[in-house]
Amino acid sequence: MTDTMTPEQRHRCMSHIKGSGTKPELKVRRWLWSHGYRYRLNVKSVPGKPDIVLRPYRTAIFVNGCFWHGHSLIPNPSPIGEGSGYFLGNSACCKIPSSNREFWVSKIRRNQERDQENYRVLQENGWHVIVVWECQLKPAVIEHTMREVELLLNENLLSLYRHKPVPYNTEEENQLPMAAEGD
Numbered sequence: 646m647t648d649t650m651t652p653e654q655r656h657r658c659m660s661h662i663k664g665s666g667t668k669p670e671l672k673v674r675r676w677l678w679s680h681g682y683r684y685r686l687n688v689k690s691v692p693g694k695p696d697i698v699l700r701p702y703r704t705a706i707f708v709n710g711c712f713w714h715g716h717s718l719i720p721n722p723s724p725i726g727e728g729s730g731y732f733l734g735n736s737a738c739c740k741i742p743s744s745n746r747e748f749w750v751s752k753i754r755r756n757q758e759r760d761q762e763n764y765r766v767l768q769e770n771g772w773h774v775i776v777v778w779e780c781q782l783k784p785a786v787i788e789h790t791m792r793e794v795e796l797l798l799n800e801n802l803l804s805l806y807r808h809k810p811v812p813y814n815t816e817e818e819n820q821l822p823m824a825a826e827g828d
């Protein structure tokens with residue numbers, strides 16, 4: 646098998662090292678901000694130190710670089726959280742170089758294991774997890790991606806309301822005078 650990437654492509658794939666303020670994360674933040682969402686960054690008190698935390702939505706967003714987080718590798722073990730907003734991997738966006746393939750695969754596998762562990766701990770603590778991949782933020786698709794994120798956020802908010810019904814106090818209600826309609 647030959648290496649199908651040009652050196653320039655490989656550089657692009659590997660250059661997005663995870664850290665605060667990386668470009669893909671900024672795109673997500675800008676979109677959320679301009680659509681009225683407010684968030685916190687790299688909150689240390691939340692497990693896994695997610696990139697973006699929307700506490701009212703009980704949602705943690707991770708903006709993952711495709712190469713380092715293995716968008717082109719199916720996570721092993723398989724990803725958790727069907728319906729949690731976790732975007733599945735197995736994309737052809739960023740191929741693993743065929744030279745030193747073993748090395749890259751095992752490195753990426755370790756990152757994936759750490760990611761999966763972070764997502765699992767978050768979900769166990771009642772957090773929703775949304776993973777946005779770098780390749781989903783390209784100009785042609787960012788709007789679609791972020792609308793999808795928005796739908797997930799609203800779904801998460803709705804599920805929080807469903808779990809916390811508005812208290813209904815019949816005792817107090819019975820003592821109120823009946824409303825008289827008409828003259």
Ligand SMILES: [Zn+2]
Nearest residue numbers: 711716738780
């Ligand atoms: Zn990707």
